Amino acid sequence: MNPVLQLTDVTRTHGIAPHEVLALRGVSFAAHPGELVAVMGPSGSGKSTLLTIAGGLDQPTSGEVSVEGVDLARLGQQGRARMRRTSIGYVFQGFNLIPALTATENVALPRELDGIGPRQARAEARRALAEVGILDLADRFPDNMSGGQQQRVAIARAVVGERRLILADEPTGALDTETGEGILQLLRARCDAGAAGVLVTHEARHAAWADRVVFLRDGVVVDETGADRVDVLTEPAAR
């Protein structure tokens, strides 16, 4: 089966010499349909850099990133923006909802930007809100929702329109344990339905929802394993 996401020998340098930082050094990585991959590693190991590059929000210094078989570098800026709206869902730690828009409007926005008519975009948004269990909050504004409810809206926005690649950067951030588990359950369900997911997390019990765990250190993939060995991965210094 072809991967939804493929990174090949990706390098990313931040800053300029002599103060440059090599955030990623030759990372190769794939996520297939139906697969949830967790990315773990110490602070500064390159996890967020990897995710933003996978989502076309940042570009590698060298190497190739393809989504659904399309090399993002060949798309140009507009093509990448379109790819982000149609194929890639990004769940940010801080939700990034627009306060002046209702839940439905927040979720419908990427579809409308993509040229879908408002009526269809709203219908798709309501379906996505139902999928994450908060259709009853469809007309509410973010400020009148709990953190967990806001994160559900953010997830609905990331999956609306049947996107095939879901990228989540610490999506349970400030949420309590139970709400956080609910969010991971949603991501898992979306991958079980055929999407590919990448989850950046610091917590082993969150990574346990994944099929595979990739461990980064200093911008290099130092280990890759099934979720059954997550406990080992959380303590690399002891190995």
Ligand SMILES: Nc1ncnc2c1ncn2[C@@H]1O[C@H](COP(=O)(O)OP(=O)(O)OP(=O)(O)O)[C@@H](O)[C@H]1O
């Ligand atoms: N815009 C930038 N300019 C300069 N250096 C950067 C920039 N973004 C990231 N870096 C550096 O690149 C390295 C990787 O950062 P990154 O944020 O990807 O790590 P991370 O594993 O996500 O860390 P954390 O778990 O703390 O979020 C770090 O050394 C960081 O300081």
